[in-house]
């Protein structure tokens with residue numbers, strides 16, 4: 666309701682005065698009576714921000730292992746992003762890019778991987794108030810090397826990991842050697858083991874959605890951004906647009922049937938929430954995005 670000032674600001678008129686009286690507006694003569702001020706609109710929600718980083722690139726001679734014939738797409742290069750979610754109650758690192766050692770390559774090196782600037786260098790340069798020791802939460806969409814690159818450099822934060830990926834990461838138990846050496850360090854972090862979806866900050870705005878199949882504990886991330894709107898980050902549910910259009914399951918996935926079920930579940934969620942969906946590895950999409958220090962909110 667906007668009783669009070671708008672009426673008082675109008676020039677005279679019995680009707681206006683009467684309406685003001687009926688509405689209980691006081692102090693029309695003085696004009697500065699705080700009691701007559703319009704009620705504050707409901708408190709504006711503190712901003713949720715998403716920062717997008719380039720954390721490497723991969724290229725391929727053939728895409729057949731993604732169950733795509735080489736003549737079905739011209740795409741041979743994938744982007745490898747990292748994301749920082751800045752919520753009023755804390756920060757979340759989502760996906761950790763290529764290992765920082767890849768940055769020692771000149772360009773593509775000899776393994777079709779490149780990393781022009783490490784995530785740590787970018788964080789330091791952009792001065793966003795976070796570093797590899799200060800995240801409140803760390804979550805990887807899954808435990809493949811191109812998503813856990815900074816795992817060995819993290820010195821703080823709670824690791825949000827599905828039981829399936831924890832078991833795959835440490836086949837002999839969390840105290841024993843990791844399947845992927847980069848993950849050895851993760852045993853030193855606090856850990857929250859998930860068995861399904863998880864509302865990270867308890868207000869529905871940042872949700873981990875379980876989507877197993879690519880790995881046993883693969884997951885995607887949902888963000889409810891005030892301006893950008895609802896958004897889902899794919900993890901490796903799909904690598905290519907064609908993978909999504911035709912539900913192609915890579916030959917190297919942990920479980921093809923489980924992957925298809927997860928695709929169905931996530932697509933239903935995306936449709937219900939009317940969410941934008943970003944295929945994380947999609948280079949053409951990435952080139953249209955705002956990258957850090959710019960952000961989405």
Ligand SMILES: [Zn+2]
Pocket residue numbers: 809811812901946
């Ligand atoms: Zn990947």
